[in-house]
Amino acid sequence: MIYHGIRMKLREGITSQQIDEALDCLKDQGRTIPAVKSFIFGREYHSDFDWSAVFALEDLDAYWEYLIHPVHLTSERVAFPLIERFESFDISDTPHPELGAKIAELQKRHYEADPGLAELLSGLDSHTGSSALGHRG
Template identity: 70%
Template sequence: MIYHGIRMKLRDDVTPEQVDEALECLKAQGRDIPAVKAFVFGTEYGGDYDWSAVFALEDLDGYGAYLAHPAHTRSERVGFPLMARFESFDICDTPDPGLGARIAELQRRNYAGSPRLASLVAGLDAHAGSSAVPHGGG
């Protein structure tokens, strides 16, 4: 199982309506993407991020299906313009020294396949973690 986590710090000018829409997108990711086996999201406490989420994905095939699913791409299109900072990370309960590189390749292909997404990510003030592959900015 791969646990894909995200952390988001919103820009100061984000409206409550925009937050509601972005959170509905996160719910849809967990609810509508068949590759997601379980998920949790909510307010982050004890850190410097506003919202966090974790999606449980069975394997790399599921991870790739998650990235490509329309609910995920919609969430990125809606959410990235609202964020000042974004961080992603992955946790796996099976030791595999090559897993990080394969996840990075999935993320790289995700950005390469969508110039619009790559542009949104490049516009973030800060972007770190497993999804922060070279993409021409940010």
């Protein structure tokens, strides 16, 4: 199992309506993407991030299905313009020496297939972790 996590710090000055739309999109990822086995989404406390989510994905095929699912793509397009800082990470209970590199390659393919999405990401003040542009594992 791969647990894909994201952490977000929202920009100042966005409206509550924009926030609600972005959060609804993120929740929809867990509710509607078949590859997601379970998820948790909510506010972060006692940190510099505002919201976080973790999605449980069975394997690399499920990870790819999650990345390219239309609900995930919509979520990225809605949320990225509202985010100041974005961090992603992956945890797995299955030891595999090349898993990190394989995840990074999936993320790279995802952004190469959609230059507009990569452009949105490049507009973030900070983007770190497994989904960071230029990350090669």
